[in-house]
Amino acid sequence: MVMSKLFLKLLRDIKDYKGQFIAITIVIIVGAFFFVGFSTFAKNLNVYANNYFTNTNLADLWANYSKISPENADKLKQIIGVQNVEGRLVMNFNQKFDDLKTTLKFHSIAANNIINKITIIEGNKPSEFQSIVLDTDYAKEHSYKVGDTIKISTPFKEDVSLKISGLCESSEYTIKSRDTSDFPPNHKEYGIAYVSEDTMAGITGEKYYNEVLIDAAPGADLKAITRSIAEVSKDLSYLYTLNRDATLSYKQFTSEIAQQDQFSKVLPLIFFGVAAVIIFLTLSRLIDSQRTQIGIMKALGTRESIILSHYLGYAIFVGLAGGIIGSILGCVFFTQLFMAQVKAIISLPGFTIHIYYYHVLLALLLSVVFGILASYMSCRTILREKAAEAMRIKPPKKVKKTLIERNTFLWSRLSYGSKLILRNVFINKKRAIYSSLGVICCIAFLILSFGYKGSRALLIEKQFTEVYKYDLRVVYKDPIADDESLEIPRDQIDYNTLAQTSVVITNLADEKDFNLLITNKENNFISNYDNKGKLLPLDDDGVIIAERFAEKYKLSIGDILDMKLIDPAYNGKSFKTKISNISVQYLNQEIYCTPAFLSKAEVTCPPSTLLIKEKDPSKAEDVYSFFSGRNDVKEVKSKNDVKKLTESGLQNLYNMIIVLIVCAIVLSSAAIYNISAINITERVRELATLKVLGYHISKINNLIFAENFFITIFSLIIGTPLGIYLYKTILKAFTLDNMVFPIYVSLDSILFPIIITILVTTVCNLFLRRAVKKIDMIESLKSVE
């Protein structure tokens, strides 16, 4: 068969150009690896989350009351669109250890638990009196086993003993953070607990609820239900109703999914794009170099379709080989890497990776399509030529004097070698541009990756040095009535007071809750900046909100917000407030105002937190132990600890960026190797002639190296601004609800890619010295092929 002979040729061609075959396969492997790995992981996370929320029947709305009787809670069932309701009492109790006081968020759980169903991992539900179910992370941190007894302290009763009947996970608390600042969650200090309604009543002394979970009918209008709840609860101590998006764990989890989703949509495509450009360039030049062979086949009367399929065969072969290897690596290695990271923060019972074959198929298709397209287009051009023409060497292009040549002063001073390089580059403009294009893509991608890495570091840096300028955050148990009379080491510290309460904004498309941070105008330990880096002072007329929040709801300075205080102590008090400034907040989204502003709205919220800056950093230990040793202090958080926690929370992202950088380096190495290798194979005869003329190998090497280097430098000049543009555009698109990446092009995010590119070019050329050495003068000149 003709095909089988050509198949032999195909295999031998591959063997002859092993280096290029491997390089191009690697390019495809990287593309497929990223594509399949990312889409598989994001898809799995998405599907898992949806199933998990459906199977455990996650509530649609959380109606909050100061106190509601089970009978009144049941009445909410009559609201149109409500399928089911389940009341519960949620309260934070403490557990005291020698050097630690932890918080357990207690939930009473109905015997017939139908909404927010808990997933028992070990043991049984807390159906018996005085039994408790803890979340697995808290239990693990404290080495609790089923059957152990724990003691808790409550405002109602000191020392309540409860027996652990089981360990669980809840879809409501996939991320067990106490509040937005507790991310990544600290499982040692905060846990989730479930007890029966009778046990809870035993602690509090009476049976009542403060939260009603609402399971709405599919497609029901949640806003209408929220309004009805407020209507029905007019005479009750109703506070507010939150939807899923307003609950902390759900918000954080979905934003994690959204992050994965965004990455999985954009990054692999960029990768495949770069890979496609490289495949395209390499294959079309590879086929160009086979021009005479195509001419011979044509002269022999081989049908065009057969010649075409021979070269398409190479593309398919390479595409499938790379695509399959990349997909396997992506499914196994990539997903495992990210699974470990995600599981460290998010509780996902029973989360395993399923392979979606259409991701793999899509990756294979993409791998093959670009190759086929490139081969087809190059083949067509050659096949359109007459066989007699194709068999001849391409006639040399008319040599026009280059711009530099016209400048005789400069030209006469160049060495013969440099003249040759310049002529080569300018005569083969197309080849030079093709080569540059590959390198340009790589450099742009490297800048994106390094820029990303820099932004992540900068995000932490900015938040913890520019925004937070304090060293310690000390929270007192009781509100501080007068900070002047506080017993503190005034000679060692500077301090500012901070009050904090939660609010819901009620006049936007969704109800949304925020931390309202109340502090003095003079407070310079927490600073707000606008997007140009200008410091924004607080004033007594309005609040400062986060830029993302403003963008999402199209708010601008001067707009009015309806704020409702969530804390039951305020009895649902609400007031209007003006937006006086909009600040960039890298982590979290908070609202800042002054006590004077609040008092205008007739609200007082005494501070309970001190922001402390040590005067003498060497005494930091003393200050810390002074506060942590006091009985009236609830907690002392060092900024550096929080910073470390945040860093580890962003570890997932960091790992991804490292994978990104490694892939970008591999990609550019393969691309540059390929381009340099083709530059040699295309010019074997020319190089052989130089050898015949007695050029020393090192001189030939220098010529090639200089030419490739010239191309690399040219690419750097074009690729660098392109990379910066890519970085800015993509990072802007990657803004998440609780994370804004500062866009800043640092010197090293440009310098590293440039150094890497130059280094890779050098290494590739060193590798290719062997290829030049191997050129056989006689063989190359003997026949025109």
Added chain:
Amino acid sequence: MVKKLIEFKNVTKEYKVGEVSIKALNGVDFTIDEGEFVVILGASGAGKSTILNILGAMDTPTSGEIIVEGKDITKFNEKELTTYRGKKVGFVFQFYNLIANLTALENVEFAVEVTKDHLDPKDVLTKVGLGSRLNNFPSQLSGGEQQRVAIARAVAKNPLLLLCDEPTGALDYVTGKSVLNLLQDINTETKKCIILITHNSAIAPMADKVIKVKSGKIESVVINPNRQSIKEIEW
């Protein structure tokens, strides 16, 4: 009665290089009969190769008719031309033009597989004296051997005509002579029409017909009633 096989009627070929057009062929007429051994003589650039390329459907003329077996091949479409190249024509080039990554045998096998009515590749290679080199790659063969593979490749297709473009151009005297001898033997044995291009007028006596080309025109057509064996010719 000898049958007319090929007829060139007022064939012209122009190449455009930039704004200048060069007439490679300027009204070429000649006929070739079945079984003839034809030598086309001419200096470099006279238009010999253009004639051969056009006859072999590797190139198309600007105007004129080329009748092969009663059909005008200038009217053929791309597909018919490919079939014509595959079945009717066997090419031998100055620089052999073998496919580098196929062995001697595979090169021949590859070529014959476009036509059903072909000869056995191994037999043909043995006949040209390469029975022991079947599995060598072109790079492992000498120039003369490579040209024999090329001839075997052309002959094995069992084509209507064998077109040889300076087949000895890259070979030494002795090797070149043995290649010509091989071609003459093939012509005698198989009665295949062979058209050979050369600038070496000394070998003209080996042909049945000698066509001289000069500046894109036919200078003369001479018929040798008694052609000589190449063995008797010295130059």
